[in-house]
Amino acid sequence: LFGRGTCDMKGFVGVALSLLPEIAGARLKRPIHFALSYDEEVGCAGVRGLLQDLDTAGIKPALAIVGEPTEMRVVGAHKAGAVLHTHCHGREGHSSKPHLGANAVMMAGEFVHLLESIGDGLKGDADHRFDPPFTTVQANMIQGGSAVNILARDALVTWEYRALPDRDPTLILDAVRSRAESEILPKYRANVADARFETEVHATYPGLVMDETSEAVLLARDVTGANQVEAVAYGTEAAISSAPGSRR
Structure with a gap:
């Protein structure tokens, strides 16, 4: 082979x-x-x-x-882990009038920044037997958009966490959902009431x-x-x- x-x-x-x-x-x-x-x-x-x-x-x-x-x-x-899909739902429109729609690609960008913020907040909880010694959260794939002059209706962020094995990883997803709802969506819902994030767990494995x-x-x-x-x-x-x- x-x-x-x-x-x-x-x-x-x-x-x-x-x-x-x-x-x-x-x-x-x-x-x-x-x-x-x-x-x-x-x-x-x-x-x-x-x-x-x-x-x-x-x-x-x-x-x-x-x-x-x-x-x-x-x-x-070894660490616990999960692969997650977050679907960003906006509304299409012409890019010359962004205030009339909700750009799902821009939503995805803010969501990725949120993941980085949550990951940074976990660095203080360390177990130095691991490298890196803390739980990590990161996005690895983004898909979305149909043309450069069209506000994207949908975007998909594929991300993961790798958690210290004796911590509760469900708290990560809870924090992501809560903060996305309170910190990102209000701006987009001001123009499009049904703008939203939907996150599903694609795969998961426990830590040892x-x-x-x-x-x-x-x-x-x-x-x-x-x-x-x-x-x-x-x-x-x-x-x-x-x-x-x-x-x-």
């Missing part, structure tokens, strides 16, 4: 599968199961069904090792809270000889895999 991130995403699978002959010939007291999921990058879509299948089959693993590009470092914590005494962490440290357990800012399937029936 060739491609950006190929080794990061598939390297662990290849290495693990190469050990199958050795595992098959070993006299194991407990079996080793290989659980291969899909769409981890877009909200860990595959792992939830995989865990249901394991439960249906009566397979209850003692622990789970999730393969990630950690350079053989033992990682025991550090537990240095978990069986998985102890095993990984024993095998690798690692002296410490680290934390990462990206998300993985580890927190989902630590649901009842399996441990980190």
